Amino acid sequence: MRMxxxxxxxxxxxALLAQLAGCGTLFWPxxxxQIEGRVDPVIAVLDAIGxxxxxxxxxxAFGVDIATGAIYLPGGTHAQVDPAxxxxxxxxxxxxNRARLQAILQQQLGRHLPLDDPRLIEHRGSPEQLAAYGLVPAA
Structure with missing residues (x-):
């Protein structure tokens, strides 16, 4: 009877452990x-198992992966812009100045980047990074 x-x-x-591990945010932090792209079928299937x-x-699981952008495949392209x-x-x-930054990036990269998208994650620099570029940190 106990069997x-x-x-x-x-x-x-x-099943619960598979669902916990099925979150793309845990697999690929x-x-x-990411704001958009092609959906990773592996993550979609793992979320669908839940x-x-x-x-x-x-x-x-679907909500977390879509909100964080972890469900999207990486674009495969990287771009670098000279800080100067x-x-x-x-x-x-x-x-x-976001408008000026967007214009510079569009000119340098040839792609339109939506800097006003609410899903965009912005990282602040440290005072040491700002000082390296000759900028005074604002309080």
């Missing part, structure tokens, strides 16, 4: 912050 309970319990635990077992964990060309976008108080 069926152990099998059911073991299957349930395995470096993908967070829908098969329980609706709520599957919906949460970005200097006109930085105002004397250390703030960034």
């Amino acid at each position: 069926p309970y152990r099998v059911v319990g073991g299957t349930l635990v395995a 470096e993908r967070r912050g 829908l098969l077992f329980y609706i709520i964990p599957g919906v949460i 060309t970005l200097r006109p976008a930085v105002q004397p108080d250390g703030t960034v």
